Amino acid sequence: MEKSPDLSVVILNFNTRDLTRKCLVSIYASNMGEYRMEVIICDNGSTDGSLESIKKEFPDALLIENGKNLGFAAGNNPGIKSAKGRNILLLNSDTEVQPDTFRIMIDHMDGNPKIGASTCKLILADGTMDPACHRGFPSPWAALTYFSGLEKLFSKSRIFGQYHQGYKDLNTIHEVDMISGAFFLARRKAVIEVGPLDEEYFFYGEDMDWCFRMKEKGWKIMFNPTAYTIHLKKKSGRANTDRTRRIKTEIFFFQYNKLFYQKNYERYYPQIVMRCIYFLFDLRIFLLKHFSL
Numbered sequence: 001m002e003k004s005p006d007l008s009v010v011i012l013n014f015n016t017r018d019l020t021r022k023c024l025v026s027i028y029a030s031n032m033g034e035y036r037m038e039v040i041i042c043d044n045g046s047t048d049g050s051l052e053s054i055k056k057e058f059p060d061a062l063l064i065e066n067g068k069n070l071g072f073a074a075g076n077n078p079g080i081k082s083a084k085g086r087n088i089l090l091l092n093s094d095t096e097v098q099p100d101t102f103r104i105m106i107d108h109m110d111g112n113p114k115i116g117a118s119t120c121k122l123i124l125a126d127g128t129m130d131p132a133c134h135r136g137f138p139s140p141w142a143a144l145t146y147f148s149g150l151e152k153l154f155s156k157s158r159i160f161g162q163y164h165q166g167y168k169d170l171n172t173i174h175e176v177d178m179i180s181g182a183f184f185l186a187r188r189k190a191v192i193e194v195g196p197l198d199e200e201y202f203f204y205g206e207d208m209d210w211c212f213r214m215k216e217k218g219w220k221i222m223f224n225p226t227a228y229t230i231h232l233k234k235k236s237g238r239a240n241t242d243r244t245r246r247i248k249t250e251i252f253f254f255q256y257n258k259l260f261y262q263k264n265y266e267r268y269y270p271q272i273v274m275r276c277i278y279f280l281f282d283l284r285i286f287l288l289k290h291f292s293l
Contacts, residue, residue, distance in 0.1 A: 006035040006106055008085030012075045013093050014044040017053050019232065020093040024058050027091075031099045035106055038062065040079040044069045071202035072181060080196050088191055090207075092182040095122075096230040104227040105185050108173070116190035116219025117211065119179035120227035121170070129170065130231045132180040134223050136162045137212065138257060140269060140277055147280070176223045177215065181207035183229050190219045198263075203249070205256030212264050247292045254285050 009027055013020045020041070027039060039061040041054055045068040054063055064078045076090055087109055091097070101120055109115055122130035136142055142162040145151045154160035158167045168174055184207055194213040197206045211221050258281040266274055 003036060005038045005085040006087060007032075007037045007102060008040060008079075008083030008088045009037065009091055010040045010042065010076055010079035010083060010088060011091050011093055012042050012044065012072060012079075013046055013050050013054070014069060014075070015046045015048045015050065016093045017046070017048045017050040020050060021053060021057065023091070023093050023095055023097070024054070024061065026096040026098075028058070029099060030097060030102045033103050035103060037102065038083070038085060040064065040082055042066060042075050042079040044071075044075045071199075072204075073197035073201050073206040074199040077196045077199065080191065083188075086188045088186050088188060090181050090184040090186070091229075092231065094232040095182060096232070098228055098230075101227040101229055105224060108222070108224050108226075109185065109187060112220070112222070114218075114220050115187065115222050116214040116217070117179060117184060117186045118222040118224055119183050119185065120229050121223075121225040122180060122183055122231040123228050125230070125232055130180065130182070130233065131164045133183065133231075134165060134168075134170065134176055135178045135180075135208075136165050137177040137208070138163060138260070139265075140273055143257075143277065147284075170223075171225055173222060173224050173226065175220050177221060178208050178211035179221060179223065182231050182233075184210070186210075186214075187219075190214050190217070193217050193219075200259060200263075201256050203252045203256070205260050208260055209263065212260075247288055250292075251285055251288050254281050254288070257281060 011020065011023060041061050042064045043051060044066050054061060062082065064082065066075055066078065080088055087106060105118060105120055109118060119133050122133040124130050145160045146163040150160045151163055155166035161167050165176060194217055198209050201209060215221060258278060261274065261277060
């Protein structure tokens with residue numbers, strides 16, 4: 001009987017043919033040591049020749065054709081459900097993995113059975129760290145300090161820097177609340193316990209929700225800077241240079257943060273607090289829709 005892989009890499013592709021190709025080249029160049037790996041690509045109805053390119057150049061990869069743009073959660077879930085590995089990695093198509101990253105991360109997971117999910121350090125094209133890979137949950141206070149700009153002014157403060165947790169040593173392995181879906185290494189046992197990504201999140205928030213559910217079940221979420229991956233962050237999300245598209249993704253960001261609150265925080269905070277938070281989210285969305293587009 002063939003041994004199950006140690007790692008299942010799940011990549012969501014949506015019209016990012018060239019980026020996906022570079023990502024796959026870096027994956028297959030990985031120094032896995034004795035570890036076994038499978039690669040699963042979920043395609044959200046690409047029309048840029050991605051499918052043909054992947055089939056021709058990477059025949060060993062499992063290609064799942066979703067047929068249309070299902071968003072991040074629903075787009076990745078078929079890959080998660082098909083994965084056979086004891087570790088499942090969600091990896092953005094706009095990343096380039098370093099040769100030893102997978103091996104280092106699996107070693108760390110194997111040595112710490114209480115870890116439900118972990119990330120390496122994500123390095124942006126300008127050489128700085130992607131702050132999304134190292135975050136605290138957006139509690140009402142953390143959200144207030146972040147959106148008011150207080151966190152930016154006092155990024156190293158335990159009081160005002162709770163969202164990105166800049167007061168922690170970014171060069172040491174430590175626990176965080178949540179990590180980015182761009183590199184989300186999850187233990188299979190944790191995934192089985194909490195279930196797949198919540199498909200109510202179309203774009204943004206699904207990684208935050210997954211971490212929250214894992215933490216509620218007692219799993220640890222870890223940041224491991226001894227390994228790193230390049231995150232180009234060009235084609236999607238809030239870093240996109242197209243103004244209209246960037247504003248629309250900002251709207252998504254606030255909509256799905258509100259959804260996260262509705263799903264996870266209403267049982268922890270007084271109704272008056274939640275109403276104030278929802279008002280601020282709705283106000284920001286209104287301003288973006290009517291005064292920015």
